[in-house]
Amino acid sequence: MKGEPLTILLIEDNADHAELVLRGFRDHRVANTIFHVTDGEAALDYLYQRGDYSDPTTCPRPHVVLLDLRLPKVDGLEVLQKVKSDDSLKRIPVVILSTSEAERDVAMAYDFHANSYLVKPVDFVKFTQLMDDLGFYWLSWNTQLADREFSTRDIT
Amino acid sequence: MSNRERGDNFDASDQSQGKVVNPPLHEDFSDIDKMASGFALKEIILDESGQPIDFRFLQVNAAFETITGLKRSDVVGRTMRELMPNARGLWIDRYGEVALTGLPTRFDEYSPELARHLSVAAYRHAPNQVAVIFDDVTERLRSRERLEEREHLFSTLFETANDAIFMMQGGQFIDCNERTLEMFGCTREQIVGASPWEFSPEYQPDGRPSKDAAIDKITSAIKGVRTQFEWTHKRYDGTEFSAEVSLTQLHKPGDDVIMAIVRDVTERKIAEDKIRESEERFRNLFENAPIGYQSLDARGNFIEVNEAWCHTLGYEVDEVIGRNFSEFLEEDFGEVFRQRFPKFKKVGQVLGAEFVMKHKNGSKILVSFNGRIGTHPDGSFKQTHCVLHDITEQRRAEKERDELLEDLEAKNAELERFTYTVSHDLKSPLITIQGFVGLLADDVRANNNEKVDKDIKRISNAAEKMKTLLDELLKLSRIGRQVNPSEDIHLAELARDAGELVAGRITSAGIKLKISPSMPTVYGDRPRLLEVFQNLIDNSAKYIGDVELPTIEVATRIDAAEVVCFIEDNGVGIPSEYHERVFSLFEKLDQQSDGTGVGLALVKRIIEQHGGRIWIENPTPDKGCRFCFTLPDVRPARGEKEHTDEGRTVDYPSDRG
Numbered sequence: 001m002k003g004e005p006l007t008i009l010l011i012e013d014n015a016d017h018a019e020l021v022l023r024g025f026r027d028h029r030v031a032n033t034i035f036h037v038t039d040g041e042a043a044l045d046y047l048y049q050r051g052d053y054s055d056p057t058t059c060p061r062p063h064v065v066l067l068d069l070r071l072p073k074v075d076g077l078e079v080l081q082k083v084k085s086d087d088s089l090k091r092i093p094v095v096i097l098s099t100s101e102a103e104r105d106v107a108m109a110y111d112f113h114a115n116s117y118l119v120k121p122v123d124f125v126k127f128t129q130l131m132d133d134l135g136f137y138w139l140s141w142n143t144q145l146a147d148r149e150f151s152t153r154d155i156t
Numbered sequence: 157m158s159n160r161e162r163g164d165n166f167d168a169s170d171q172s173q174g175k176v177v178n179p180p181l182h183e184d185f186s187d188i189d190k191m192a193s194g195f196a197l198k199e200i201i202l203d204e205s206g207q208p209i210d211f212r213f214l215q216v217n218a219a220f221e222t223i224t225g226l227k228r229s230d231v232v233g234r235t236m237r238e239l240m241p242n243a244r245g246l247w248i249d250r251y252g253e254v255a256l257t258g259l260p261t262r263f264d265e266y267s268p269e270l271a272r273h274l275s276v277a278a279y280r281h282a283p284n285q286v287a288v289i290f291d292d293v294t295e296r297l298r299s300r301e302r303l304e305e306r307e308h309l310f311s312t313l314f315e316t317a318n319d320a321i322f323m324m325q326g327g328q329f330i331d332c333n334e335r336t337l338e339m340f341g342c343t344r345e346q347i348v349g350a351s352p353w354e355f356s357p358e359y360q361p362d363g364r365p366s367k368d369a370a371i372d373k374i375t376s377a378i379k380g381v382r383t384q385f386e387w388t389h390k391r392y393d394g395t396e397f398s399a400e401v402s403l404t405q406l407h408k409p410g411d412d413v414i415m416a417i418v419r420d421v422t423e424r425k426i427a428e429d430k431i432r433e434s435e436e437r438f439r440n441l442f443e444n445a446p447i448g449y450q451s452l453d454a455r456g457n458f459i460e461v462n463e464a465w466c467h468t469l470g471y472e473v474d475e476v477i478g479r480n481f482s483e484f485l486e487e488d489f490g491e492v493f494r495q496r497f498p499k500f501k502k503v504g505q506v507l508g509a510e511f512v513m514k515h516k517n518g519s520k521i522l523v524s525f526n527g528r529i530g531t532h533p534d535g536s537f538k539q540t541h542c543v544l545h546d547i548t549e550q551r552r553a554e555k556e557r558d559e560l561l562e563d564l565e566a567k568n569a570e571l572e573r574f575t576y577t578v579s580h581d582l583k584s585p586l587i588t589i590q591g592f593v594g595l596l597a598d599d600v601r602a603n604n605n606e607k608v609d610k611d612i613k614r615i616s617n618a619a620e621k622m623k624t625l626l627d628e629l630l631k632l633s634r635i636g637r638q639v640n641p642s643e644d645i646h647l648a649e650l651a652r653d654a655g656e657l658v659a660g661r662i663t664s665a666g667i668k669l670k671i672s673p674s675m676p677t678v679y680g681d682r683p684r685l686l687e688v689f690q691n692l693i694d695n696s697a698k699y700i701g702d703v704e705l706p707t708i709e710v711a712t713r714i715d716a717a718e719v720v721c722f723i724e725d726n727g728v729g730i731p732s733e734y735h736e737r738v739f740s741l742f743e744k745l746d747q748q749s750d751g752t753g754v755g756l757a758l759v760k761r762i763i764e765q766h767g768g769r770i771w772i773e774n775p776t777p778d779k780g781c782r783f784c785f786t787l788p789d790v791r792p793a794r795g796e797k798e799h800t801d802e803g804r805t806v807d808y809p810s811d812r813g
Contacts, residue, residue, distance in 0.1 A: 016588035122592025
């Protein structure tokens with residue numbers, strides 16, 4: 001454990017699912033900070049720190065992005081493509097968290113350089129386990145790029 | 157100079173009486189000038205040993221002068237050697253012998269000095285005197301030579317001819333050439349004495365007995381009529397062959413010897429038959445082929461067309477020949493033809509040239525041409541030979557197939573999208589339900605009642621969502637399967653009914669619904685169109701947002717003779733980049749709204765089912781939204797014409813539906 005708080009950007013349009021994710025992380029004290037946006041447009045605004053998210057102190061760059069694929073306005077894959085084709089953003093690990101198991105979606109996600117593809121389990125126990133493992137993995141095992149841009153602030 | 161003497165038979169007795177009579181020289185031959193033959197009396201000159209060495213002309217007649225070209229005065233009294241020192245000794249020897257032996261002689265000799273053939277007779281007139289009588293036979297000899305040459309020629313011809321040549325008399329072969337024997341496969345003995353009908357089958361191809369026909373032909377030949385005819389002959393072994401016979405009467409009329417020339421034309425017959433058959437086959441092919449054929453001259457005028465051509469274009473042959481090809485083309489293609497025809501004539505070939513032609517009944521036919529040109533022996537253009545295929549139906553079928561394929565592909569893609577979305581959208585609430593059931597258990601154990609209520613609420617919402625989704629999917633799947641009987645629909649009335657169905661939302665949001673009273677009456681599927689209006693009004697009411705005096709207007713307008721229905725609101729509007737997406741299944745711009753994302757997809761499906769289009773317009777750049785759609789497959793109300801506010805007559809496109 002590095003003990004450094006993890007900042008996660010959760011992009012999820014389904015409020016119930018977002019709640020499940022948030023509660024999963026909270027119950028396992030995985031992350032200190034989770035930012036939640038509900039559509040692709042907002043996600044890009046957050047990442048580019050513009051509009052409502054222009055203040056880097058309240059809206060820090062996330063260590064990990066959890067991205068749902070089916071999103072209103074700007075689609076999840078589009079968000080992924082933008083992030084991965086932008087030099088200033090592409091180092092941020094993007095984990096797809098989707099309902100879809102469709103081969104096409106998985107392939108496309110990897111084509112656009114997704115760092116991981118996770119399917120939301122229907123089973124509650126598995127869902128909880130996934131959130132636990134996910135948090136632990138990114139918090140404990142994954143090596144962060146420790147530069148100034150990645151410094152985080154606990155705003156919860 | 158030479159002279160020829162001849163002795164006639166009677167001279168022999170003369171000679172025997174020579175010594176007895178011994179007449180005076182000149183008086184004896186007083187009338188020799190009357191004689192046509194040449195005459196000369198010569199005195200033989202002997203040497204010491206008694207051998208003749210020369211002779212002297214004692215007397216010559218007028219004919220002598222004519223034949224030899226020598227003058228009597230120059231000759232008489234002179235000797236042969238004096239006159240012609242270089243002459244051959246032959247004459248002196250011959251005449252000397254007559255003088256010595258007293259035996260008359262007779263010979264033909266060529267005189268190189270005179271370049272004449274002479275026929276000579278000589279006798280001893282008196283001791284040492286020889287009388288010579290001679291004739292110029294040069295011409296006679298020459299004509300005999302010519303005659304012999306001809307005879308040789310004819311006999312060669314006769315024997316070597318490739319035709320059988322034979323003589324007949326009294327209806328029988330009397331002579332024939334070698335070829336005859338070959339042709340009839342017999343010996344001379346077998347044919348000479350036989351009759352021509354014995355070398356013929358019993359009947360000729362025309363059914364006449366060979367004997368009757370042969371006698372007829374021979375009879376007319378004997379009358380001097382040169383006859384030529386075709387004849388079937390029979391060889392000695394019984395096999396038959398076709399012949400061409402010519403009969404000629406050989407001598408003067410009435411003579412019954414005739415010459416027959418028979419030519420075996422079996423080969424030629426076979427070749428002719430082949431050509432005729434082949435011609436017939438091609439003629440048949442041309443006439444009966446199911447493919448249209450045409451031939452044009454250099455100006456593009458019709459020379460020939462076949463049955464299939466006429467059938468394809470509905471014309472009679474007589475209506476086509478002589479007319480120009482362009483007269484049968486659709487206007488635009490006349491020019492195309494005028495441009496391409498010279499090139500075709502030059503290149504000599506055309507492949508798959510397509511033209512739209514006019515059927516006699518006015519319909520258009522798409523045809524494809526393949527062809528070549530025919531040329532004169534000098535290689536210049538003569539006429540075209542083209543076949544045409546009516547590809548109208550083929551094209552139509554191809555187009556239909558392409559459309560069906562496209563349709564099928566679209567349907568497949570849609571189905572794929574549908575399955576994908578449905579599985580996603582049904583799975584999503586399932587995750588919610590399962591997830592919160594799990595949390596619920598935790599919360600119950602922790603006695604957290606506030607959370608328990610929230611969990612239950614989420615679970616029930618998710619279940620409700622699944623139910624709604626399933627209902628709407630069912631509705632969607634019914635479109636196209638369920639067709640209601642068409643009826644007259646007053647669109648204004650329909651819009652009012654739709655408004656009633658969504659009155660709750662409209663009233664609670666304080667929206668003013670304006671329905672134009674001047675909308676047309678149409679003929680169509682009322683329940684479906686009601687769904688369209690209901691969904692669109694509901695959609696507008698749902699997303700109109702927080703505006704002053706929210707208003708929804710339902711009306712129609714005419715765009716390029718097309719009736720466009722529209723539902724317009726003055727709400728927050730939809731950014732134009734989302735104008736297409738909103739019609740996709742399960743697409744929602746606002747995730748927080750309670751819609752399933754099926755409503756607009758459903759509307760689009762119904763409109764397209766009616767052959768129409770649906771789109772969104774922005775009435776103003778910053779606010780408002782206008783859903784427009786057309787219904788071309790919906791017929792105008794029967795026998796009615798609607799009037800718009802401005803009093804204009806609205807004409808509906810009537811060529812559809």
